[in-house]
Amino acid sequence: MYAFLAFTPILVTFIFLVFLRWPAKRAMPVAWAYTGILAYFVWKVEAIRIAASTIQGVIIAITILYIVFGAILMLNVLINSGAVSTIRRGFMNISPDRRIQAIIVAFLFGAFIEGAAGFGTPAAVAAPLLVVLGFPAIAAVLMALIIQSTPVSFGAVGTPILLGVRTGLDAPAIHTMLGTTAWTDPAYMAYLYKIAGNVAVLHGIIGTFIPLACCLMLTRFFGKNKSWKEGLEVAPFAIFAGLCFTIPYTIIGNTLGPDFPSLLSPLFALPVVIFAAQKGFLQPKTVWDFPDESQWGSDWMGSLKADAHGEGERHHITLFTAWVPYLIVSVLLVASRMWAPLKAFLTGPAVTINFKNILGTNISTNAQFLFLPGTIFIVAVGFTFFIQRMKIKELTSAAGLSFKTMLGASFALGFAVPMVRIFINSNLNAAGMQSMPLELATGVAGIAGTTWPAFAAVIGSLGAFIAGSNTVSNMMFSLFQHGVATQIGVPGTLIVALQAVGGAAGNMICVHNVVAACATVGLVGVEGKLIKWALIPMTYYLVFAGILGVIAVALGIG
DSSP: OHHHHHHHHHHHHHIIIIISOOOHHHHHHHHHHHHHHHHHHTSOOOHHHHHHHHHHHHHHHHHHHHHHHHHHHHHHHHHHHTHHHHHHHHHHHHOOOHHHHHIIIIIIIHHHHHHHTOTTHHHHHHHHHHHHTTOOHHHHHHHHHHTSSTTGGGHHHHHIIIIIIHHHHOSHHHHHHHTOSSTTSHHHHHHHHHHHHHHHHHHHHHHTTHHHHHHHHHHHHHSTTOOSHHHHTTHHHHHHHHHHHHHHHHHHHHHTOTTSHHHHHHHHHHHHHHHHHHTTTTOOSSOOOOOOGGGSOTTSOOSOOTTTTOOOOOTTOOHHHHHHHHHHHHHHHHHHHHOHHHHHHHTSGGGOEEEOSGGGSSOOEEEOTTTSHHHHHHHHHHHHHHHTTOOHHHHHHHHHHHHHHHHHHHHHHHHHHHHHHHHHGGGSOTTOOOOHHHHHHHHHHHHHGGGGGGTHHHHHHHHHHHHSOHHHHHHHHHHHHHHHHHHHTSOHHHHHHHHHHHHHHGGGTOHHHHHHHHHHHTOOSOHHHHHHHHHHHHHHHHHHHHHHHHHHHHTTOO
16 A cells, blocks of 8 residues: 555656646646655655755756756857857768667767766757757657666766665675675675676667667657658668667676766767768668658747757858867766866865755755756857857857746756655655655565566666656665565576666656756647657666566576
């Protein structure tokens, strides 16, 4: 019963967004209120703790909005400078086929941004870029959400494993099993790296087909003929592109560890796939494009459009100059995450805003604005202003429009994230129960029994849907997953790996990821439709992960 009650906040969210098709700005306040009432009356969480969780959520939502603002600002600056017209011409020269463009921009370029920054940044970069290439805004967001899967477990330079799983398993039971005393012990890190290797293999197999999934969703829901077949036409090239990413991804994950698979694999795949596209390698005979804009659905476009300002291409903006802002963002993201002195400065106590013991509870959070991708976007905008010879008026116009667009997402995010924090922070209660996520996971595990390997990834995805983060999902559930594995006699390294894979897949439908991605292209009120569509590739991911988990147990692999 308690497992079902713990599931109801998720169910309520789905009913409002997906079935009733309420916009997130209307649905999330109701879901937040319901979760608070459930926590107070059933879990018997103190009202002060619910309030503190809400404040914590609002602070986190502000940091997300800051990233969204930075991404929108950079895109609007590039529109005003005329650079987007040059970028669009460059992609048309690679291939005019929208399916190929989605693979290169969303899957490969998005994977690199995920490997460097994580935390929803790929959607904030890829979705607007696809729009300026001529994609409908809703299609661009869907593509950006689908790729929030394979690279996510190793995103932000391995954070979901190195922080999420590592912290989640840092418990006396694990140390007793391994004969260790701290997570820094070599045996503990070796165990963590074995989990990472399993994650790389699982993602490597499943993720090979994600570029094809993007193409299938594109042609089925946004093509003139609403056809799956037109997506299958590009299958040879899509699978080739997938392999160009997943083969080095799997090798790196099993040799160098969790820091680099999502960061280095796109750097190999991008030039190979672009060269193959230019040479027509494995290309379909027909070029696929969207129908005429007059035939687009009424909710396909947001406030951002391909020719929003009608500036056109400018002679002094070369293809290299147009791409320099993205190059600056990439370099700064990698440097800020991997160069220890710079990272220490950006995350140091002097520049960290701490919110400790909110309202006298043990609930705390912090904001490291210099370390957030939003700051990197803004710095890149500063360089762009001079490199692309912009006028002050063009910059201020972009800033004003970006701020207005960001505000459109603030209300929905301002309730979505607090709802999540109440859900997670329900562990301290007078009812003597576990937190809502753990009660839910325990109930599912009790039903599944020895068939758990088929369902382990589902818990990971629920955790990511709830928390909006694979890292947080792994923190919440890694120890629980390992405990279930021990009870049913299967390798913990396999089950925890399935947890991490499911946590990555759950990012496709996470409410605040969807809201934030929509904000970058000025879409409002279509969150439920996007979640419904994204459930298709997410279901593929979870089913495939479950099948691989069962096979691995049967073969004694793990």
